[in-house]
Amino acid sequence: MSQRLIIGVVLLLIAGGIIAVVVATGGDSDDSDSSDNSSSVITLNGYIGSEKVAFLRNPEVVRILRExxxxxxxxQDLGSIAQVDGSVDTTxxxxxxxxxxxxxxxYEERNPGAVSAETIFNSPIVLYSWDFITEALIDQGLVTENPGAYYEIDMPRxxxxxLAGQQWSEIGISEFSGNIKVESTDPRESNSGNMFYGLLAxxxxxxxxxxxxxxxxxxxxVLPTMKDYLDGLGTLxxxxxxLFKKYxxxxxxxxxxxxxxxxxxxxxxxQNNPDPQLRILYPRPTVWSSHPLIALTPEGERxxxxxxxPEIQQIGWTEHGFRSGLASITSDPADLEVSGIPETITSVRNLPSPQVMEYMKDYLEGDQQ
Structure with a gap:
């Protein structure tokens, strides 16, 4: 074989190898995920309620959002009221x-015009307590245990x-002194506290x-009574x-x-081994805590x-306890490894209007007195 022929064969083999490499690694293949957007990832910035931090850090949620x-x-986590009251820069x-x-x-009141928003999750406001307190409240007729081993508490009572100033010792609780109280987050800054005080109102x-x-x-x-009660709780x-983590x-x-x-x-x-003494009490009536995502930019709408x-919604329920805010998706307690969770939340009451809630917040801050 001549030297010229040998060189020609080698060049053909090299060219064939290059073509083979291109076919194996370049372009779209049948096995690729057509929905994979990881090559053009954008970063979205926002404020969220602290209760959703673990959800957004969930590795599977992070992966789905990215890919x-x-x-x-x-x-950044920030109280719900602080997100919309103009006290922080959202530009x-x-x-x-x-x-x-x-x-x-x-937010809509302060920003007239079209606002793009969707309720992503729902979660009812509940009370947390301990087994010995729950038993004392059952003895007083304030708490009932329902089929399915979940507890309801009579909120008016x-x-x-x-308000009557009844003390823990009067219902047989020696572990705590002083008047019976329920502690929330600060209603002037945080959503769960704000909603609880709306229910209290x-x-x-x-x-x-x-x-x-x-x-x-x-x-x-009733605002003077509410303000006196709030002031009596000290720093919240x-x-x-x-609040929940410390509890x-x-x-x-x-x-x-x-x-x-x-x-x-x-x-x-x-995610943990909960204290077996811990109890969740469903107020009767209660209020829904909805979690609307407010898009401030076109990217936020994405x-x-x-x-x-649907997969993210299921993770929200089974791993983080958020009931879906979408009508097309159900949240079944049978999917959970936790007992004592009702299938539906009953005896739900509407909150006062946004204007009344804002007036309440201002009064509790001392701005309307």
């Missing part, structure tokens, strides 16, 4: 994710004994007038997640009863679509 929707989320943010519809309404107005929902006229009758946490870590000797979200215990129980993904 399926080309999104990474950079967030560099793509989204806000507060924890109630009142926050959305307040609980409010009545709180309704219950107090009902005692005064017989009407179930506080109005701008009727709430003035400003984040729902912080869990400090144990049954810290606080008798706190306000939180149903989702918090579900999430904690799936996050609404992404978080509506």
């Amino acid at each position: 399926r929707y080309g999104i990474e989320v950079d967030f 560099e943010m793509d989204f806000l994710w507060p924890s109630n519809e009142v926050a959305l309404a307040l 609980l409010v009545a004994i709180i 309704n219950l107090l107005v009902e005692q005064e007038t017989g009407n179930e929902i506080a109005t701008s006229e009727s709430i003035v009758l 946490e400003t984040g729902s997640g912080d 869990i870590t400090q144990g049954s000797g810290s606080k008798p009863i706190i306000v939180g979200y149903e989702s918090q215990l579900i999430e904690f129980s799936l 996050l609404i679509e992404a978080l509506s993904d």
Whole structure:
């Protein structure tokens, strides 16, 4: 074989090798995921309620957002009211994710025009307590245990004994001294506390007038009582997640009863070994904590679509305890490894209007007195 022929064969082999490499590694193949957007990932910035931090840090949620929707989320946790009341700069943010519809309404009021928002999750406001306190409340007729081993607490009666100044010792609790109280986050800054005080306003107005929902006229009758109660609690946490974590870590000797979200215990129980003394009490009536995502930019609207993904919604429920906010998706307690969670939440009451809630917040801050 001549030298020229040998060189020609070698060149053909080299060329064939290059072609083979290109076919193996370049372009779209049948095995590629056509929805993979990881090559054009954008980072979205926003404020969220502290109770959703673990959800957005879930590795599977992070993966789906990145690979399926080309999104990474950079967030700071901030109280729901603080997100929308103008106290922080949101000009560099793509989204806000507060924890109630009142926050959305307040944002819409301050920002007239079309607002793109979608309720991603729901979670009822609940009370957390300990087994020995729950048993004492059962003996007093304030708490009932229902089929399925979940507990309901009679909120009008609980409010009545709180306002009457009844002490823990009077219901057989020696571990705590002083008056019976329920501690929430600061209602002037945090959503769960704000919603609890909205429910409290309704219950107090009902005692005064017989009407179930506080109005701008009727709430003035009960605000002094609410302010006195709030002032008597001292310094409060400003984040729902912080209050719950401290309640869990400090144990049954810290606080008798706190306000939180149903989702918090579900999430904690799936990731840790919860204290067997811990109890979740469903208020009767209660209020829904909805979690609307408010898009501030077109990119923020992409996050609404992404978080509506059925797989992400299922992770939100089974791993973090958030009931779906979408009508097309159900949240079945049978999917959970946690017992004592009702299939449906009953005896739900509307909060006062956003204007009344804002007036209440201003009064509690001292701005309306």
